Amino acid sequence: MDQLPKTRAEVITISIMVEGGLVLGAYPLGWLLGIHPLSNFVINWHDSWIGMVATLPLLPIFLIMIHGSIPFLGKLKTISKDTIRPMMRRCTIPDLLGISLLAGVGEEMVFRGVLQSWLAQDSPPWAAVMAASLSFGMMHSMSKSYFVLATLVGAYLGLLFVWTGNLIAPIMVHFLYDAFALYYLTRVWKPYPNEEQAPIPDEEIDDDFSEDMF
Template sequence: MNKSSFHPDDFFKKACAFEASLILVAALLGWIANINPFADLNFSESAIACGVIGTIPLFLMFLLLEQIQAEPVIKIKNMLFQTLGPSLHRYHWTDLFILAAIAGLSEELLFRGVIQPWMESSWGIPAALIGSNIIFGLVHAVTPLYAVLAALVGIYLSLSLDYGGDRNLLIPIIIHGLYDFLAFVALMRAYRASLLTGSGQ
């Protein structure tokens, strides 16, 4: 894939609109399943702290993958670099923060706020943990390895829901959004550096 799948000039608006539309999908599925996606969303200082701290292992994993030279990992890195790099490098970090925040909120409302509890009500917690995150992995399946990694990240996010004993959707929302932001910034910086050295696509 040699060119971006997104037009760089309108990437931000389209990406934000797409991610925000998932909130409507969550609301619709929640209405069908009689589940309020916002029911377990509780604001507290401890939840914010857990979310920030919980982002660290995921970002360390991201940095570790950056050092791995195995072909499947290189394929993922090249794909992200070539598809997102030309778009992300045009924006300020505040734009990337907004996009990441919307993605964290919308995807967590959908997967951890509706799909997982919906499955829990029918199949129980262990099956819902696995089943909901297989779906999470599949919708991120840009490559087979990426789908597996996304599913594992999804399991991590699902487990963070009940950290401390009380279910709180704010924790995975913060982890997801903050991780996406850090990954976006890292990708943006790498692409800008490639332009300076003449190696950008």
């Protein structure tokens, strides 16, 4: 716990550096591979709605992971309870939405917008989806279960990208799923009988940091 960000400002700053770094990094990566990160990004209601609906099947999986007693998911549940939850409880709801949006945009630009699109030029769609999904899983390999789950979710997002041909669909799913997960972890889930036992810093919200950042 000592290595976690100690203030809300630190949480937001690190999130911007990591996820915002992916947004910026997608452009030089795309330049090297000859792929524009947003070449398949079109804002329209049809694919946005597909993304919204496609989020729904993922939510029960998240709830099973949190409330179930599946041994394979035990480490992931512990990470959610004792690392992600206490760290993100420092944030306001607008913070969580902003972090989720930045993660959705940045990660999908890199893994679907650039990597999968590049691989699909000389590979079958399924191979491009698989390779990009494995890379996506490796980025989230805090545990074996996290790697497996992230890889499967990455494949789901990759197939959605192939189906719609529009990056906005996986971005929408990624954003909404992360927003739901972070809200549930920080505002709904009570894993400790006595919340005073929860590993949360004394300063949950740094009021000196602008709440209008997002």
